[in-house]
Amino acid sequence: MEKTTERNISISGSGTASGGDYHQVKVNGSAHINGDIQCETFKCNGSSHIEGNITTKTAKINGSAHIEGNMDAAEMTINGSTDIDGDLHCKELKVQGSSSVKGDLKGEEIIIRGSASIKGNVSGDEVDVKGQVKISGDCEAESFNARGNFKINGLLNAGNIDVELLRLCEAKEIGGENIVVKKNTDSSGFKKLIKFFIGQQTDQLTADVIEGDHMYLEYTHAKIVRGSTIEIGPGCVIDRIEYKQSLELDENAKVGAQEKI
Amino acid sequence: MENLISKKDLLEAADISYGQLYRWKRKNLIPENWFIRKSTFTGQETFFPKEDILQRIEKIKNLKDDLSLDQLADMFSPSPTITSLSAEELTKRNIVSPTALEMYSNHYGVSYTFSFDQLLTLYLLDTLLQTGEMNRSEGMELLQILQNHSNEIKGKESELIFIRKMGVSFFILSPAPAELLVESQTKIIAHYKLNQCIEELKLKIS
Known part of the structure; x- marks a missing residue:
């Protein structure tokens, strides 16, 4: 869309603005915006409440924001906290604080360094979690990396799944090509500190079904594991394994039944 | 089931x-x-x-x-990939027969470019004509029903059914997959899944 004049909104202090077409929207205090916004850059250093949708190239939220509609951004960084009642579409998303999305999250690169909770489905090329993520729907990605805690109520479907467990991780179903689940071996002071505050919870992955071509699993509790080449490491409790080519079992793994197909 | x-x-x-x-x-x-x-x-x-x-x-x-x-x-995907194709290209690339194109023009009037939905109508018309099971007046009926219900069948798992009993023929459009049980003298001449037709058409024009 061609804009005839470039308009900016800048709110320092507290103010209200109406939606519309802008070049730059900047909030340094607290703002209330009625209506949809279209802009090039959206920056919020204080708190803002938007009654509508936002479409922008870049969005940076250093304070807190509540968006009642959908958010569409090419690049988005959340350093504070953000609540989105609709869907979030974003090419590159970086969450360093906390965020919640009531709809679906769609992006190419999704990086979560703090905590995020998504009520819908998540889909992206790359999903990288170093923190905590809760997904009520499915999660689809070409690569899914997690060094932290995740809970997925639906299917985790990714080409490469690489997980380093922290506390109780959960997914209803997991499917992909390469799946690696390992216990976090990092015994730095930070992790000890977390454990001190949260309690000595074991690191573990729970899933109903895990299906993939090649997998290495540690400390995984599952009802069924199916795949081509499977390596089961220590701490696993698996009711049934079906494999095509090879199966290796650690002596500290508990496996109910195993069958070569 | x-x-x-x-x-x-x-x-x-x-x-x-x-x-x-x-x-x-x-x-x-x-x-x-x-x-x-x-x-x-x-x-x-x-x-x-x-x-x-x-x-x-x-x-x-x-x-x-x-x-x-x-x-x-x-x-x-059931949604169209291309936006339009010219009438010239349609005949040159042998996507539909000139007969089908002519019937279409008689019904809708002459047009030089065709949108994907129009192409699908043309394609269905042509396919049924080619089977030799449908005559020209039935073809007109087909154009009519597709025109009347174009919005109801879009983006769904719609099916087109062509039935004849003792020389009387009619078309049925179903927006959801249908299973048919018919009387003994009734003949199901065609039972097309529209999504499959869309795939075939896309393959043809790509």
């Missing part, structure tokens, strides 16, 4: 791996509603409509060397 195949049997029958199946699902090559969950004695199992999925996987395997997975997804 339609014929179902379990995931395990499917992988064996189609000679593919779990990884491939999940990747194709991710790329939307296999529609979500084909994954049917049922509980069995080993717990939850996933089943698929047997004919549809085997056909689809065969197509993916044949085409995946020539087309990217994203192109394939476009082809399988």
Whole structure:
């Protein structure tokens, strides 16, 4: 869309603005915006409440924001906290604080360094979690990396799944090509500190079904594991394994039944 | 109930791996509603409509060397990929016969470019004419019903059914997959899945 004049909104202090077409929207205090916004850059250093949708190239939220509609951004960084009642579409998303999305999250690169909770489905090329993520729907990605805690109520479907467990991780179903689940071996002071505050919870992955071509699993509790080449490491409790080519079992793994197909 | 195949049997029958199946699902090559969950004695199992999925996987395997997975997804999706094609191109590339084009022009008036929906109508008309089972006046009826209900069948798993009993013929459009039981003298001449026709058409014009 061609804009005839470039308009900016800048709110320092507290103010209200109406939606519309802008070049730059900047909030340094607290703002209330009625209506949809279209802009090039959206920056919020204080708190803002938007009654509508936002479409922008870049969005940076250093304070807190509540968006009642959908958010569409090419690049988005959340350093504070953000609540989105609709869907979030974003090419590159970086969450360093906390965020919640009531709809679906769609992006190419999704990086979560703090905590995020998504009520819908998540889909992206790359999903990288170093923190905590809760997904009520499915999660689809070409690569899914997690060094932290995740809970997925639906299917985790990714080409490469690489997980380093922290506390109780959960997914209803997991499917992909390469799946690696390992216990976090990092015994730095930070992790000890977390454990001190949260309690000595074991690191573990729970899933109903895990299906993939090649997998290495540690400390995984599952009802069924199916795949081509499977390596089961220590701490696993698996009711049934079906494999095509090879199966290796650690002596500290508990496996109910195993069958070569 | 339609014929179902379990995931395990499917992988064996189609000679593919779990990884491939999940990747194709991710790329939307296999529609979500084909994954049917049922509980069995080993717990939850996933089943698929047997004919549809085997056909689809065969197509993916044949085409995946020539087309990217994203192109394939476009082809399988019920939404159109191209916006329009000229009448000249249609006949030159032998996509539909001149007869079908002429009938279409008689009904709608002469047009020089065709949108994807119009192309689909043309394609259905041409396919049925080519079978030799449908005469020209029935063809006009087909154009009429497709025109009247174009919005109701869009983006769904619609089907076109062509039935004849003792020389009397009629068309049925169903927005959802239908199973038909008919009287003994009734003949089901055609039962097309429109999504499949869309795929064929896309393949033809791409």
